[in-house]
Amino acid sequence: MIELEGLTKRYGEKVAVDHLTFSVRPGVVTGFLGPNGAGKSTTMRLLLGLDRPTAGDIRIDGRHYDQLRDPLNYIGALLEAKSVHGGRSAYNHLLCLAQSNGIPERRVPEVLDMVGLTAVAKKRPKGFSLGMGQRLGIAQALLGDPRIVMFDEPVNGLDPEGIHWVRTLMQQLAAEGRTVFVSSHLMSEMSLTAEHLVVIGQGKLMADTSMAAFIHENSRTYVRLRTPEPERLRNVLHTAGIPAVAVSDGSLEVENVAAARLGELAAEHRIVLHELSPQQASLEEAFMQLTAGSVEYHAHTTAEGPEARRGGQGWGQGWQEGR
Numbered sequence: 001m002i003e004l005e006g007l008t009k010r011y012g013e014k015v016a017v018d019h020l021t022f023s024v025r026p027g028v029v030t031g032f033l034g035p036n037g038a039g040k041s042t043t044m045r046l047l048l049g050l051d052r053p054t055a056g057d058i059r060i061d062g063r064h065y066d067q068l069r070d071p072l073n074y075i076g077a078l079l080e081a082k083s084v085h086g087g088r089s090a091y092n093h094l095l096c097l098a099q100s101n102g103i104p105e106r107r108v109p110e111v112l113d114m115v116g117l118t119a120v121a122k123k124r125p126k127g128f129s130l131g132m133g134q135r136l137g138i139a140q141a142l143l144g145d146p147r148i149v150m151f152d153e154p155v156n157g158l159d160p161e162g163i164h165w166v167r168t169l170m171q172q173l174a175a176e177g178r179t180v181f182v183s184s185h186l187m188s189e190m191s192l193t194a195e196h197l198v199v200i201g202q203g204k205l206m207a208d209t210s211m212a213a214f215i216h217e218n219s220r221t222y223v224r225l226r227t228p229e230p231e232r233l234r235n236v237l238h239t240a241g242i243p244a245v246a247v248s249d250g251s252l253e254v255e256n257v258a259a260a261r262l263g264e265l266a267a268e269h270r271i272v273l274h275e276l277s278p279q280q281a282s283l284e285e286a287f288m289q290l291t292a293g294s295v296e297y298h299a300h301t302t303a304e305g306p307e308a309r310r311g312g313q314g315w316g317q318g319w320q321e322g323r
Helices: 040-047 090-100 107-114 130-142 160-175 187-193 211-217 230-239 259-268 283-294 306-310 315-322
Strands: 002-011 014-024 029-033 055-060 075-078 148-152 179-183 196-201 204-210 222-226 252-254 275-279
Touching: 002 040, 014 040, 014 055, 014 196, 014 204, 029 040, 029 160, 029 187, 040 055, 040 148, 040 179, 075 130, 090 107, 090 130, 107 130, 130 148, 130 160, 148 160, 160 179, 160 187, 187 283, 196 211, 196 283, 204 211, 204 283, 211 283, 222 259, 230 252, 230 259, 259 275
Parallel strands: 029 179, 029 196, 075 148, 148 179
Antiparallel strands: 002 014, 002 055, 196 204, 222 252, 222 275
């Protein structure tokens, strides 16, 4: 388990992490989300002892990172895949880490095989593609067979097969009872992987809840109905005390009523339905709704076409004005 209590980090007048308190439990994949500049990477660095907190506490299975005798046996992390010695082979890179943490050498070929890098084990990582570098970073995180794993953007540079493999790996590790903490900006992938979410903005905790609860609490859910008799259906719903909103495409939208109840009402009155579909926002939409006020870096576009941009109100000027 990972436990943060009042964790704070300041760089001069800049507060990167602001009194964060939350726990990352074993047995589930916990997603760590936030806009750029929210403090996610700083929090992960603090967890691994790469930076020291200004205030607060952070513990790994009840201990500080610097109290762990062989830390790779407790927590494995991928923060920056390219942070490897370019002159060593992939095998020797992992071997050095294994020897420094009391891990037997036999574990090195095991994790290389696990991530699909056996064929390039003797090659130097400086020639690896981004995806291969990610795989080596994941091998490094798994080297000590730790009870806690932490990944920052683990699917960067991976092809669809690799992304599917990482997703399955994280879910498998959680199913084994391990603590899995993963940060990513790929909302579609996170929605398929994580069961629990921790969301921060400008260093502050904004949400610590299940995936389903997060989407429900930060988005509008409703049922869409289509029928060749929209006015009749609307009258039936009105009589039942159910408000329905007609939209421009001819459908009706109903909030706070189960789709099954609406279908039963339509059947009762022999109204044909062409569509009866519950609508729910995506994780991305819910995330954008919650964090809209805490985005630190805004990009701006202009409404004018190419001719206007060439006339001096172009992308460069629009970008400068938005900084």
